[in-house]
Amino acid sequence: MSNWTEEHNALKRSFKFQDFSEAFGFLTRVAIEAEKAQHHPEIHNVYNQVSISLSTHDAGNTVTDKDRNLAAAIDKLL
Helix, strand or coil, X not given: CCCCEEECCEEEEEEECCCHHHHHHHHHHHHHHHHHHCCCCEEEEXXXXXXXXXCEHHHCCECCHHHXXXXXXXXXXX
C-alpha cells in the first residue's frame, strides 16, 4: 500500500493507464472488488487517469481497516 497516501481522513491514490479503455477496464474490476467488500470508493476518471479516495462514512468519515483492505485488493488488480 505504499502508493496510497492518507490525507483529509481518506486513503488516496491516482493511476494512469495507456488509454480510456484500459482505465475503464480497471474501474470495472475495482467496482467488482468494492461490491464484494460492500465498501464503495469515491472515484474520479478523466480519459486515462483514475483517482480513488477511500473513507469509511459510517465510522465518521475516517480511514479504517475496510479502507486499507480495499486499497490492498485494488493494488492486486494492477
